[in-house]
Amino acid sequence: MYSIIDIHSLTKLTLLILGIAFLISCVSQQTRQIPTEADTKITPISPIHTTDSRITEPVIRVKNPVRVENPVYDSLETDVLLDKAETALENKKYEEALLFFELAAKRSDTPLVRTYAGLYQTHLKLKQTAAAEDAFRRLLEASFKKSDKLNFKFLFSVNSSEFINDADLRNEYSFWLRQIARYLDEKSLCSHIVGHSTVTEEMKNEELSLLRAKKIQQLMEMTFPAILQKSKLIGKGANETLVGTNSNNVMDTIDRRVEIVLVDC
Amino acid sequence: MMKYKDYYKILGVESNARHEKIKQAFQRLAHKYHPDVSHEPDALERFKEINEAYEVLKNPPKRTPYNTRSKVIVPYTYAWFISKKNAGMRYHAKVFALKNAERRARFLGRTKKGTGVSQVKLQKTIKSSNMKPTQKFPLLLMGVFVLILSAVTMGVIFAISLLGQKQEYQQIQTAILQGDKSAIETLERSDSETAKKILEGEHVKKAVVHFYLTNLDSPIFALPEIYGDTIKADILKDEEVYRTLITFYFHKVDVEVKTGHFNKAFVLLDNLKETYPFDKEVSEKYIALQKNKKQRLTELTQQYMECQDQTLAPLLERTHCMADARKKIEFVGIEHSLPSDSNLPAMYAEETRLALTEKNYELAERLLLDWQSLLPASSEQRDNLLISLALRKQLNSIIADLSGYDNDKIKKRLSQLTIDPTLQTEVFSTPQVQNNLVRYYLDEILTIIMAKGGNVNIRPVTMAGLEQVLMVARGESTPSQLGGIPWSTSQPSSTDPDVVSKLQECQTHFDANRLTTGTPGTALVCYQTVLEKNPGNSDALAGLKAIEDRYVAWAKYALQQNQLNKAKRFLLSLKKVNRRSQNLVPLRKRLNKAYAAQQAQSTRISKPISKPKPVKAPFSSSICEGCNCSDLLKQMSMGVKPLTGAQRNFLQTQCH
Numbered sequence: 001m002y003s004i005i006d007i008h009s010l011t012k013l014t015l016l017i018l019g020i021a022f023l024i025s026c027v028s029q030q031t032r033q034i035p036t037e038a039d040t041k042i043t044p045i046s047p048i049h050t051t052d053s054r055i056t057e058p059v060i061r062v063k064n065p066v067r068v069e070n071p072v073y074d075s076l077e078t079d080v081l082l083d084k085a086e087t088a089l090e091n092k093k094y095e096e097a098l099l100f101f102e103l104a105a106k107r108s109d110t111p112l113v114r115t116y117a118g119l120y121q122t123h124l125k126l127k128q129t130a131a132a133e134d135a136f137r138r139l140l141e142a143s144f145k146k147s148d149k150l151n152f153k154f155l156f157s158v159n160s161s162e163f164i165n166d167a168d169l170r171n172e173y174s175f176w177l178r179q180i181a182r183y184l185d186e187k188s189l190c191s192h193i194v195g196h197s198t199v200t201e202e203m204k205n206e207e208l209s210l211l212r213a214k215k216i217q218q219l220m221e222m223t224f225p226a227i228l229q230k231s232k233l234i235g236k237g238a239n240e241t242l243v244g245t246n247s248n249n250v251m252d253t254i255d256r257r258v259e260i261v262l263v264d265c
Numbered sequence: 266m267m268k269y270k271d272y273y274k275i276l277g278v279e280s281n282a283r284h285e286k287i288k289q290a291f292q293r294l295a296h297k298y299h300p301d302v303s304h305e306p307d308a309l310e311r312f313k314e315i316n317e318a319y320e321v322l323k324n325p326p327k328r329t330p331y332n333t334r335s336k337v338i339v340p341y342t343y344a345w346f347i348s349k350k351n352a353g354m355r356y357h358a359k360v361f362a363l364k365n366a367e368r369r370a371r372f373l374g375r376t377k378k379g380t381g382v383s384q385v386k387l388q389k390t391i392k393s394s395n396m397k398p399t400q401k402f403p404l405l406l407m408g409v410f411v412l413i414l415s416a417v418t419m420g421v422i423f424a425i426s427l428l429g430q431k432q433e434y435q436q437i438q439t440a441i442l443q444g445d446k447s448a449i450e451t452l453e454r455s456d457s458e459t460a461k462k463i464l465e466g467e468h469v470k471k472a473v474v475h476f477y478l479t480n481l482d483s484p485i486f487a488l489p490e491i492y493g494d495t496i497k498a499d500i501l502k503d504e505e506v507y508r509t510l511i512t513f514y515f516h517k518v519d520v521e522v523k524t525g526h527f528n529k530a531f532v533l534l535d536n537l538k539e540t541y542p543f544d545k546e547v548s549e550k551y552i553a554l555q556k557n558k559k560q561r562l563t564e565l566t567q568q569y570m571e572c573q574d575q576t577l578a579p580l581l582e583r584t585h586c587m588a589d590a591r592k593k594i595e596f597v598g599i600e601h602s603l604p605s606d607s608n609l610p611a612m613y614a615e616e617t618r619l620a621l622t623e624k625n626y627e628l629a630e631r632l633l634l635d636w637q638s639l640l641p642a643s644s645e646q647r648d649n650l651l652i653s654l655a656l657r658k659q660l661n662s663i664i665a666d667l668s669g670y671d672n673d674k675i676k677k678r679l680s681q682l683t684i685d686p687t688l689q690t691e692v693f694s695t696p697q698v699q700n701n702l703v704r705y706y707l708d709e710i711l712t713i714i715m716a717k718g719g720n721v722n723i724r725p726v727t728m729a730g731l732e733q734v735l736m737v738a739r740g741e742s743t744p745s746q747l748g749g750i751p752w753s754t755s756q757p758s759s760t761d762p763d764v765v766s767k768l769q770e771c772q773t774h775f776d777a778n779r780l781t782t783g784t785p786g787t788a789l790v791c792y793q794t795v796l797e798k799n800p801g802n803s804d805a806l807a808g809l810k811a812i813e814d815r816y817v818a819w820a821k822y823a824l825q826q827n828q829l830n831k832a833k834r835f836l837l838s839l840k841k842v843n844r845r846s847q848n849l850v851p852l853r854k855r856l857n858k859a860y861a862a863q864q865a866q867s868t869r870i871s872k873p874i875s876k877p878k879p880v881k882a883p884f885s886s887s888i889c890e891g892c893n894c895s896d897l898l899k900q901m902s903m904g905v906k907p908l909t910g911a912q913r914n915f916l917q918t919q920c921h
Contacts (some may be wrong), residue, residue, distance in 0.1 A: 011406060014413050021416075086906075090891055117905040151904035168895045169902065250920045251913070254901055 006075065016174055078107045089125070098122045106167050112142035113151060133179065144262060152176060153257040154216055158248045159203060161211040164256075177216065180260065181223035190230045190265035194216050198255045199238040199246045210235030216258045272318035279340060280332070284323065291319040349402055364433050369773050387678070434459075438466035441473060449476050460496050469920065471505035501540055510537065511546060518554065527558045527597040558597055566593045580616050581635060584609070588639045610636070610644060611784055617650050618777065621657060622687065629654050647777045648831060651820065653685045660692070668697040675705050677825075683818040686776065703734075745901050764799050771795065771808055780812050781838045788812055789842055813839060817848045824852070894920035 085100030116139035123132035195213030243252040298311040440448030521530035572586035613636040620629035666674040682689040771791035795805040816839040823832035889911040
């Protein structure tokens with residue numbers, strides 16, 4: 001036989017235990033969360049706060065190694081900084097590359113095109129799209145400031161007005177073209193879109209180079225409809241090859257290109 | 266309002282019972298309470314109830330509204346449990362009330378049969394109550410309790426095991442702090458979580474690093490292989506570890522600097538720099554070390570120049586001084602080529618030749634080694650002297666071979682001796698060699714004569730020579746009357762004193778093995794000069810032939826020794842002397858064959874361990890590391906930075 005009072009007490013006890021267990025699990029879950037920088041910050045009133053740099057610096061150094069101010073960098077030539085940045089970029093040390101590029105960008109003697117090209121690529125690798133767009137815009141400005149001819153060249157496949165067969169590059173071309181079109185639109189600039197080809201391509205060289213230029217215009221038209229009026233298509237054929245081997249392989253890819261040149265409206 | 270009847274209860278079935286069960290219950294009860302059969306007083310009434318209940322429950326269109334209206338609770342649902350609980354509570358309240366009433370009645374002195382609550386009523390109440398608590402409810406509660414109990418038990422066990430684990434970690438930590446190797450090995454074998462927990466102990470990271478510093482050569486590099494990058498970073502970011510490493514490496518760097526091994530110091534500092542790339546202290550140390558290195562280099566270069574300027578000192582003393590300074594400079598790190606005395610090779614050659622003549626082979630070897638260490642660039646003159654030294658060391662075996670009956674060995678030794686005329690003269694002066702060689706050459710002559718069936722037209726000059734040989738053999742003439750080296754005839758080929766002195770100079774060059782290279786002149790150029798002055802001079806022509814023969818012999822020797830590069834060099838020199846030499850083609854063929862064999866052998870050796878290489882341009886990946894086609898095309902397309910040679914190479918070979 002059992003007593004109802006006992007069962008009641010037992011139920012209450014059980015519920016109490018379950019409640020406590022639930023609370024403990026909640027608390028432990030809470031404590032297991034990764035603390036943010038703010039959480040772990042040792043404030044001056046903290047008993048473990050220290051001002052000794054020998055203790056605090058290494059921790060910062062490892063946590064965020066490239067953000068430490070280092071007077072050694074200030075003494076470096078801009079070219080050396082850029083070399084360091086480009087090496088870091090090649091070695092896929094993007095944070096480090098970004099630091100050096102940013103340092104270089106602050107210098108008055110920095111080669112703008114090289115610096116912003118590096119910054120653009122680094123931001124892109126770090127998936128910082130907004131920053132990459134900003135760097136690209138600056139790169140465009142720097143490029144047009146340096147010369148009327150934009151340093152970007154759009155590369156094409158042999159005998160075709162299709163971009164070179166590289167998915168990553170094609171994606172990036174769309175981005176470039178959008179940005180260039182936007183820039184031309186904002187600044188109300190006029191341009192010549194100049195197509196090139198190699199000699200031994202099957203189609204007639206001028207015709208093919210014009211088709212390539214047309215392709216670029218069409219792609220920019222989506223962002224900048226007025227480009228149809230504000231640009232002129234030129235097919236140079238094989239008259240201005242840069243490599244000139246006419247081997248129609250990857251080595252003379254640069255001869256199958258389209259360039260954008262600013263002109264007065 | 267119609268009184269509510271619980272048809273399920275009337276039929277004695279559960280509210281979720283199926284039709285078959287309801288039908289069975291109906292048949293059983295109908296049979297039991299049929300008025301014709303039953304003797305129960307209320308049989309007719311029950312029979313009617315049973316029929317009424319069955320009428321409703323057998324018919325789904327009637328049963329569903331009935332269920333809805335009567336709020337039938339499906340067993341074992343939440344509502345069912347609540348209703349059972351309420352029923353239980355009501356039941357017990359009722360029993361409690363009855364018992365209270367009974368107690369009250371008893372207290373008031375009433376009898377059970379009077380106004381008090383009778384036991385019968387009480388029992389009836391209990392019996393008639395349809396609100397009895399289910400028997401399963403406490404069982405369920407018990408089950409829940411058991412579950413909780415087991416959870417608590419498990420929790421306790423888990424807590425105990427955690428405690429045990431903690432104690433175990435503490436033991437390992439204590440052992441690590443004491444520098445116990447097995448504890449370190451346990452740590453190395455642990456998974457990353459465990460390793461992290463062990464390393465959390467006070468001073469443990471420092472003790473681990475201290476252990477590696479004292480037991481391994483490059484602890485910083487060894488750490489990631491053992492622990493992985495996360496643990497490595499965890500260890501290295503520790504302040505104590507940082508301080509330990511800095512102290513240890515800086516001390517080591519200082520020691521290396523003190524002994525002049527700047528290269529090693531830089532390697533050590535590079536290790537540290539790789540670990541703490543942006544550390545101020547390391548950078549400062551690096552800059553200081555570079556400054557120190559430059560100072561030391563200046564001092565040592567000065568020392569080297571002073572040694573070189575001691576032109577009056579004995580050669581080895583001077584060169585040792587230079588070599589020592591050079592060695593020290595190498596330890597510091599050579600940044601540019603050191604100046605050298607252009608007379609040194611000639612001086613070495615002269616000294617070596619002298620040592621060889623004096624049969625001081627130890628000195629000759631020391632000189633040659635010294636020459637090689639001080640002037641590591643390849644030198645034909647030095648190579649020839651090395652061959653001469655090797656031959657001279659084999660003097661006894663050469664004499665033994667030339668005194669034996671193995672004609673192949675004799676042929677080989679004779680060919681080798683053409684390299685060193687002094688040695689040749691020395692060997693040929695041995696009586697047993699002379700006798701054996703006379704026999705050997707006679708055998709050769711006889712073989713030729715017999716091959717022609719004895720019908721050989723020997724020229725009178727040759728006949729006279731043979732007669733002279735016989736005269737010498739009989740003791741009627743002296744060997745000097747036969748002439749020495751083939752082209753050194755007793756009668757001079759020219760009477761012009763200039764030509765004669767020039768020929769003597771050529772002979773000196775030839776004897777000194779300055780055949781096509783060397784200072785102050787070469788035998789080749791010298792004989793060619795003689796021929797310009799006196800075209801067709803037989804001595805000069807014979808001299809050129811002798812140079813050619815010597816190169817042929819050297820090339821053959823080098824091929825025998827499998828020194829293919831040397832053989833190639835000799836053949837090039839041979840071509841320089843006589844590009845139409847008959848020996849050139851067969852020797853070149855032999856050389857190519859030897860190269861092919863060497864290559865095949867190296868391929869065979871490297872095959873099992875070599876990794877599969879890309880079909881195209883196996884070298885390009887090593888040249889342009891980290892390159893990929895997409896990035897290179899992008900670089901080309903951006904037009905900011907031109908492609909490097911390696912990148913172009915990669916693009917050409919790897920991208921389509």
